[in-house]
Each structure stands twice: as structure tokens, then as C-alpha cells.
Amino acid sequence: MTCPFSRRKGGPYTLLNKALFLMQNILFDLDGTLIDHFSAIHRGVAYAQQKLGLPESDYATVRATVGGSVPITLGKLCGEEHVEAAIPYFRDHFAEIMYDDVEIIPGSDWLLKALKTNGHKLGVFTNKYETHAAAILEHLGLAQYLDVIVGTGHGHGHRKPDPRFTMEALERMACASDEAAMVGDSPYDFAAAQAGCLPCYLLATGSHTAEQLADATGSSTIFNDLRELGERVFSIT
Numbered sequence: 001m002t003c004p005f006s007r008r009k010g011g012p013y014t015l016l017n018k019a020l021f022l023m024q025n026i027l028f029d030l031d032g033t034l035i036d037h038f039s040a041i042h043r044g045v046a047y048a049q050q051k052l053g054l055p056e057s058d059y060a061t062v063r064a065t066v067g068g069s070v071p072i073t074l075g076k077l078c079g080e081e082h083v084e085a086a087i088p089y090f091r092d093h094f095a096e097i098m099y100d101d102v103e104i105i106p107g108s109d110w111l112l113k114a115l116k117t118n119g120h121k122l123g124v125f126t127n128k129y130e131t132h133a134a135a136i137l138e139h140l141g142l143a144q145y146l147d148v149i150v151g152t153g154h155g156h157g158h159r160k161p162d163p164r165f166t167m168e169a170l171e172r173m174a175c176a177s178d179e180a181a182m183v184g185d186s187p188y189d190f191a192a193a194q195a196g197c198l199p200c201y202l203l204a205t206g207s208h209t210a211e212q213l214a215d216a217t218g219s220s221t222i223f224n225d226l227r228e229l230g231e232r233v234f235s236i237t
């Protein structure tokens, strides 16, 4: 694979255990990685389905589907022919309820704070609408650790795993691919990292179990949670 965003001669770094100083910049996925927002997302999807007279998806189905952005999730759960009609119902209802059902995933605060203290530059790289992501991160007190929040909804339609979206995230972090790493919970995150030649650390705290992540991605860097990741990869105790 060639890496279009590398600053270094000799091609991309492909080793997942590359030295920490090469991972000065860390991009975190949001849903299922730093926050648990699945209940509100489920309510938003069910509201759109009700409004359109469609059968309602249950919580487990919605949870397992999240990760590709609202249009992708709605397409899978409502049917492609209903996506355009479902989006405004979801978006408007979600904006009303998004502070009701949201929790920090254990270890988020601890890891972001420690990495920031250790001098890392931190970003959120999410398929969530950027306005929603920024508002929620502020609400939860996590925005203070983040240098950049990159999300969807800018009109260009880019989303993980589109390589253009990974490039946008790296540009906004002002770093090259061989100076960064990605942390996420879904195959979308893994593919987005691959699209930018970033090492990717996966967590079994979101839409997929560790086994499902291994099956879907073949990754060998899958962790049970953020604490295990922080201790084993970043030597934070």
C-alpha cells in the first residue's frame, strides 16, 4: 500500500508497534470509543421509523449498526429509499435528546488527560455530525483535552472510511500519517486508518465485540477497554 500523506522517505510505517514518538498525534473515534451514546441514537432512529411508518429497530440492532454515519445507519435500518426522509426526523429529534442519554465510557477522561499531559496532540475523528460531537464533548468535559474535532455534516459528504476524510483529519491535526495513530471501535475506523496508513488500535467497547472486530478486520491490536489500551500501548499507569 502506498501512503499519500507520509512525510518520511522510504514509505509508510506499517508496524503497529511503532515508537511512541511517532504517534505524537492521536485521533479518537467518538461513539463507542470515548462516549456511549447508543441509547439516544436508538431513540433517534426509532423516532424516524415511527414518523415514516416503518418497523422500529431494537436497541441491539441499532448499536451493532452504528459507525458509518447517520445516513449509512439509517440506510441500513430504514431502507435506502427512506434515507432522505429519515435524516431530518433523526437529526432534529436527536438534537433535542442528545444530552439525556450520554455517558463517558470508563477510561476516556483518564486516558485523554494522561496523553495530553504527556504532550500528545489529540483529536476526535467521528462520523457523527461535527456540531453534535463538539456540543457533546463540551457537555461531558472532554473538549478541554482535544485540539481538533473532525466530524461530518459539512456538505462534502466525506465520512470514514473515505481516504479524503482521513486526509482532512490529518490536515486539521497538522500532521502526517506517519506521525499519527487512530483509536476506534468499528471496522469503519480500522478502514479509515488503513486509508491513511495509520496504525489503528481497536476497542471492544462499542458496536462490536473483540471477536467480531478480529473477524471483520484481521487486526491483532484489539483491546478490551481504554484502560488496557492506555497501560499496554502508552505505558500509562
Ligand SMILES: O=C(O)COP(=O)(O)O
Pocket: 029, 030, 031, 032, 066, 067, 068, 069, 070, 073, 125, 126, 127, 128, 129, 160
Ligand atoms: O454516527 C455514527 O455513525 C458513528 O460515529 P463514530 O464515527 O463516532 O463512531
